Ligand SMILES: Nc1ncnc2c1ncn2[C@@H]1O[C@H](COP(=O)(O)OP(=O)(O)OP(=O)(O)O)[C@@H](O)[C@H]1O
């Protein structure tokens with residue numbers, strides 16, 4: 001233990017000495033570590049706060065785990081009795097509230113019963129379903145829905161996962177940043193490490209010296225960073241009416257993750273250094289480690305053209321300039337990419353998800369009258385019914401003109417003019433479907449499908465990306481499966497299977513005209529809407545709808561939605577009551593709107609944007625850190641130049657040229673990088689997540705692009721040119737060794 | 738067994754299509770306790786050879802045994818520890834760390850290689866006194882003269898009591914009197930702890946004190962003088 005204390009003590013002393021002596025040299029690390037800690041503590045405080053707020057909000061609004069709607073008198077008493085049964089079986093339920101419609105004497109008395117499980121709600125519900133549900137159903141139809149309180153654990157866990165992800169991103173980026181800075185620093189001035197290794201320091205020792213330097217710094221910046229992030233969080237929270245809480249736990253987490261970042265980045269940098277020989281490290285008192293040795297000497301000092309001369313010097317230092325420009329521009333592009341992600345986040349938030357789902361059981365199915373009935377409720381703004389058949393499962397496909405097919409489409413060549421494609425969903429179109437499609441981006445006349453049996457509506461996308469280029473008026477052919485001549489011996493998938501079918505199955509084709517094209521649909525398969533007759537001919541089924549989703553006005557509060565839900569069920573019950581009272585319609589409250597409000601209050605989007613701005617700050621830091629220390633080590637060059645007769649104007653011109661070249665280079669790289677990154681995110685989000693509820697758009701956030709470009713160019717320019725000021729201020733006229 | 742033995746050590750610097758043979762097939766044997774001086778024209782490869790022998794640089798080919806251990810086979814980590822334990826280096830440039838005082842610079846090697854229960858205070862006092870820097874110990878290198886800086890660097894090389902000391906022009910920055918005094922100190926220490934000394938120098942007076950003098954010429958090492966007096970250099974050697 002004593003040894004351990006000595007160890008800490010010695011390392012700490014050595015590090016503190018280094019840090020305080022080289023305060024200026026370490027100033028960058030102070031800033032960087034401060035920012036990293038600010039970032040980390042913002043994340044932990046947000047995590048803390050949002051989780052707490054979510055929990056409070058849910059507990060405030062819901063006092064029960066599930067609600068049984070529209071129970072009759074017998075059911076009510078049965079449920080009450082259950083509470084005592086439960087008591088005897090060591091399971092506890094509590095009847096929180098009973099909302100009554102009419103008085104018990106009336107023959108049509110009904111009530112809503114809210115129940116709270118005293119144990120784990122999932123277990124409690126399962127026990128209930130096993131033991132008591134059959135009896136309850138025998139007494140009358142049962143409509144039960146769980147509340148967000150039931151999902152509380154899950155919801156809170158989701159918060160943890162979310163923030164775990166944010167932590168991961170922050171830690172990775174911070175490590176990257178600190179690692180790059182450290183590599184730049186140690187490549188430039190590996191001298192110190194050279195001395196250490198020459199006198200017997202192994203990798204562990206080297207690691208220790210660097211690690212402790214940063215540890216000392218992070219200890220000094222920890223509290224200020226946490227206080228600043230507390231203020232920042234307070235401002236954000238005040239916007240959405242949340243309270244924030246900062247505790248020791250946040251301090252601990254921030255410190256802990258800072259340690260991880262420091263350890264990882266120092267480890268990366270030291271591993272790079274430890275591979276070098278002491279001699280090569282020792283030669284790096286100046287910038288010699290960065291210099292790329294030339295084949296022949298250029299005529300540097302006789303060059304009258306500053307630009308040419310500077311370009312020559314750029315080539316010599318290309319390793320350095322490439323490292324600095326690439327790493328700082330990378331962060332700037334990551335910033336824009338983060339801004340784009342924020343945009344996607346809001347895009348997802350604006351996508352409307354259904355609030356209720358109605359499922360028909362038995363022989364019942366959704367009809368036109370039901371649509372009218374649901375829409376007659378105040379607050380319900382749309383219905384969406386689903387019934388489709390894929391071409392694949394019918395052994396069928398469609399033929400599309402080659403001229404309308406992108407190279408990326410998974411088609412199989414049929415003949416010279418057309419290709420076969422089977423990732424198609426067939427839908428039957430009626431006035432309600434057409435009405436819903438009206439809301440999506442389309443060209444052509446949607447209602448034509450209702451009027452002519454040979455006209456269809458087709459989408460141009462599948463797997464969330466556009467693969468076809470249809471126009472209204474084009475024709476496609478639908479294949480009808482007749483007979484299989486042989487079956488594949490081995491299981492086949494995708495285009496192989498389609499190819500096999502084309503060769504070994506018999507089809508006949510019917511040509512149909514495209515009446516309208518749906519663009520940028522978010523779907524796994526290509527959608528093809530056809531008249532009910534054609535649908536029946538293609539699939540052999542009459543369209544029948546078993547589930548329908550109901551959309552509500554997104555301005556409704558969760559209280560109003562609860563009311564709406566119980567209204568739907570109550571009236572539904574009156575109108576659709578079966579003679580034998582059996583359950584045939586089940587309505588489920590998906591709690592979408594509540595979840596949406598919850599997501600909104602977390603300000604995740606804003607926080608992502610804030611993180612992106614930090615990442616942009618990383619880029620600025622790299623510029624200034626690298627450039628200032630690089631030129632400082634190069635100052636002899638300028639002192640020498642003035643000694644041989646260069647006047648300040650000439651030297652200013654040199655710096656100016658340097659700054660200009662770098663600015664232009666970084667602007668170009670920034671544009672290229674961010675385009676590539678954003679496209680990659682766009683592609684991944686649409687095609688790799690298999691989430692076919694949202695179709696993200698590809699768009700460069702213009703204002704932020706210019707903001708990023710401005711800051712990148714400015715810091716590239718200033719970080720270079722500022723060295724001229726430093727040079728002018730220094731009174732050194734004699735080059736030192 | 739020799740304390741230092743090299744076999745056909747080669748170091749070349751290649752640049753595009755020209756090659757510089759900085760060290761060309763050098764085979765050298767140094768016994769315990771020996772004092773070797775290496776002389777030679779500037780650019781003849783003395784520093785390169787010394788750095789390679791001290792394990793600070795890697796040769797392109799050849800073997801280097803120190804106390805019977807082939808250091809070319811060691812990984813950087815083992816080599817670093819080995820250096821700290823058995824070797825001391827004085828560089829051609831003094832190479833002191835600017836943020837540390839003279840004293841702190843001197844004890845860096847002691848801190849860097851964790852030797853349990855290693856007491857250096859006594860030794861420190863002795864060498865700093867002999868090197869006449871005991872009154873400047875708490876100054877930063879920038880506050881010392883060139884000669885003082887060099888003497889601090891020598892003290893740093895000696896603090897771990899290395900068995901073999903490599904010194905690249907240790908007296909280059911010193912005036913004649915100081916140079917002699919420093920050398921006397923080195924010889925003195927050599928007698929006390931049985932150190933092996935390998936010194937690169939331009940100063941023939943110092944070289945004369947050595948047991949053997951080698952001459953470096955265009956990367957090739959030849960014996961110039963041994964214990965018995967001058968040795969004729971064979972024309973083709
Ligand atoms: N990193 C390097 N790259 C290319 N050539 C090098 C490098 N280091 C040294 N050389 C060349 O190797 C040769 C030997 O250099 P070295 O430093 O060993 O000479 P030296 O004998 O110590 O000279 P001096 O007495 O001037 O110190 C020289 O010709 C030098 O130009």
Ligand SMILES: [Mg+2]
Pocket residue numbers: 783784785829905
């Ligand atoms: Mg030399």
